[in-house]
Amino acid sequence: xxxxxxxxxxxxxxxxxxxxxxxxxxxxxxxxxxxxxxxxxxxxxxxxxxxxxxxxxxxxxxxxxxxxxxxxxxxxxxxxxxxxxxxxxxxxxxxxxxxxxxxxxxxxxxxxxxxxxxxxxxxxxxxxxxxxxxxxxxxxxxxxxxxxxxxxxxxxxxxxxxxxxxxxxxxxxxxxxxxxxxxxxxxxxxxxxxxxxxxxxxxxxxxxxxxxxxxxxxxxxxxxxxxxxxxxxxxxxxxxxxxxxxxxxxxxxxxxxxxxxxxxxxxxxxxxxxxxxxxxxxxxxxxxxxxxxxxxxxxxxxxxxxxxxxxxxxxxxxxxxxxxxxxxxxxxxxxxxxxxxxxxxxxxxxxxxxxxxxxxxxxxxxxxxxxxxxxxxxxxxxxxxxxxxxxxxxxxxxxxxxxxxxxx
Amino acid sequence: xxxxxxxxxxxxxxxxxxxxxxxxxxxxxxxxxxxxxxxxxxxxxxxxxxxxxxxxxxxxxxxxxxxxxxxxxxxxxxxxxxxxxxxxxxxxxxxxxxxxxxxxxxxxxxxxxxxxxxxxxxxxxxxxxxxxxxxxxxxxxxxxxxxxxxxxxxxxxxxxxxxxxxxxxxxxxxxxxxxxxxxxxxxxxxxxxxxxxxxxxxxxxxxxxxxxxxxxxxxxxxxxxxxxxxxxxxxxxxxxxxxxxxxxxxxxxxxxxxxxxxxxxxxxxxxxx
Numbered sequence: 175x176x177x178x179x180x181x182x183x184x185x186x187x188x189x190x191x192x193x194x195x196x197x198x199x200x201x202x203x204x205x206x207x208x209x210x211x212x213x214x215x216x217x218x219x220x221x222x223x224x225x226x227x228x229x230x231x232x233x234x235x236x237x238x239x240x241x242x243x244x245x246x247x248x249x250x251x252x253x254x255x256x257x258x259x260x261x262x263x264x265x266x267x268x269x270x271x272x273x274x275x276x277x278x279x280x281x282x283x284x285x286x287x288x289x290x291x292x293x294x295x296x297x298x299x300x301x302x303x304x305x306x307x308x309x310x311x312x313x314x315x316x317x318x319x320x321x322x323x324x325x326x327x328x329x330x331x332x333x334x335x336x337x338x339x340x341x342x343x344x345x346x347x348x349x350x351x352x353x354x355x356x357x358x359x360x361x362x363x364x365x366x367x368x369x370x371x372x373x374x375x376x377x378x379x380x381x382x383x384x385x386x387x388x389x390x391x392x393x394x395x396x397x398x399x400x401x402x403x404x405x406x407x408x409x410x411x412x413x414x415x416x417x418x419x420x421x422x423x424x425x426x427x428x429x430x431x432x433x434x435x436x437x438x439x440x441x442x443x444x445x446x447x448x449x450x451x452x453x454x455x456x457x458x459x460x461x462x463x464x465x466x467x468x469x470x471x472x473x474x475x476x477x478x479x480x481x482x483x484x485x486x487x488x489x490x491x492x493x494x495x496x497x498x499x500x501x502x503x504x505x506x507x508x509x510x511x512x513x514x515x516x517x518x519x520x521x522x523x524x525x526x527x528x529x530x531x532x533x534x535x536x537x538x539x540x541x542x543x544x545x546x547x548x549x550x551x552x553x554x555x556x557x558x559x560x561x562x563x564x565x566x567x568x569x570x571x572x573x574x575x576x577x578x579x580x581x582x
Numbered sequence: 583x584x585x586x587x588x589x590x591x592x593x594x595x596x597x598x599x600x601x602x603x604x605x606x607x608x609x610x611x612x613x614x615x616x617x618x619x620x621x622x623x624x625x626x627x628x629x630x631x632x633x634x635x636x637x638x639x640x641x642x643x644x645x646x647x648x649x650x651x652x653x654x655x656x657x658x659x660x661x662x663x664x665x666x667x668x669x670x671x672x673x674x675x676x677x678x679x680x681x682x683x684x685x686x687x688x689x690x691x692x693x694x695x696x697x698x699x700x701x702x703x704x705x706x707x708x709x710x711x712x713x714x715x716x717x718x719x720x721x722x723x724x725x726x727x728x729x730x731x732x733x734x735x736x737x738x739x740x741x742x743x744x745x746x747x748x749x750x751x752x753x754x755x756x757x758x759x760x761x762x763x764x765x766x767x768x769x770x771x772x773x774x775x776x777x778x779x780x781x782x783x784x785x786x787x788x789x790x791x792x793x794x795x796x797x798x799x800x801x802x803x804x805x806x807x808x809x810x811x812x813x814x815x816x817x818x819x820x821x822x823x824x825x826x827x828x829x830x831x832x833x834x835x836x837x838x839x840x841x842x843x844x845x846x847x848x849x850x851x852x853x854x855x
Binding site for chain 2: 254321
């Protein structure tokens, strides 16, 4: 068990391009840290530098108190689960799990006991004599985990361990990993591009973009107080609606509605065009789940928020959730930064389409005019040029209230 | 459809007859007594093991057999060990001249053997390698190494690098990772290379006859040419046939024993799939 510390870590490849750029990160003893970001953001490279499979170009990697920059992987005492599992196909499941112990020349009795313990935890006992080729994807994944937990490693590293599994199995294994971590309480670093895994598993989540650390915080804090457009667009599902907007005084103009911001939500520093001057171009962020069908919101609450008329293009009813899609128009030059961001987030392009997650009881139908409601205090504002958050909205655990249609 | 079926059945039968009849003839010949060799019958009328007793009693054959086994085994072991290390380096490391090594190796493998016999004969005579075991092991090595390196490089390239990295993280030194993970995974390739090398050395006639002069290093294929019959008045045909059967047995045995290991696909299941 050990803490892992990264200080100003840089990884440069032959072409001089920094795959990881000046990352400093402290992972506490026993903490579950998630490294998340779109493909090519350097998260796997960072993990491989911690485990020792990639050289550190600059900076320092410490495990506990020990600087490990030049320590070969075998002497770092870390266990890793690879994306492709990297099981040894010529060995049985038993020998795969026993492999690290055999290398350490542990007595046969101890090897047997520990492998059987690990197999029991992972429900692999009946498969111990099989070869990896005879196992299903989920079973192989568990063998890879067995090979990690059989050791008394200082930390466990996971490199997108669930990305090769189908959706159902992924959910199951996710729970399994959470259970295992809770049971072992070992420092864990987990790389994923899946934000559901990031949000559900991590004590803290580190969001990376092009090799640069954007924000490190608890999942809740990332969701509630993203520091920039990138984090805001990445965390949350469906992702935050990012809408071109202008601010004049406290008047916020969105393509589909305009309203006055509550005093607490007005950005304190507002760039060259202050709130008192000319209109300031910015990007407004509205989470789909902060919208509601106005017809379902209690009148008292409704007054506190903003209601606007829309023409719904598509409605998706999923039983527990319902999504309404509303197209809107905006000037091309205002949408430009959003297109760039969409490309970075591996999305096709920024669509001028508002997504609202409304109560499943809502009777809004496709093509019908309808009214949507939201709380202006929950609007996020970002600088259009830099993408930095201008001010986190005032949340304080406040949840919009609306009339429960079921009458609870 | 019927046509395809007929082809499917008759094709293999034809090939089997084509390849096996000469072998059967050889066996039949080796079982015939001295007078029956020219009797014009396919099957021996009075099968006898006399020819086998004869070949094993002649020094010419037994020493040649000893030489053949020794030289082939040494050439095979050396070739496989060297080729494994070379192929691993080519597959895994980045160093200047990597492509050159591979193409030069291929060029050497294409070289006609007979063109080397004359120069080698002269060189071996002056450096004292003529009629010695190393005198044959060296040319066998230089002709089989390229093929072994190519075969094994292809195998090593197919082994996911993650396999080795996993071993390193699990606590293996580079040598342990190579020995415990990479070599077992490349086993089909190693066996293929070993068998090709062994057969090349075992079956070689050109070097064997040209670079040897006595029983010190003469191999079986070369020695067969020097056979005489059971008595000096007899044709040695039947004895040669018996010797030929004896040297064919190891080849058949090796293929039967190792054919399972030659089958590739051992790596399936290593990664997702």
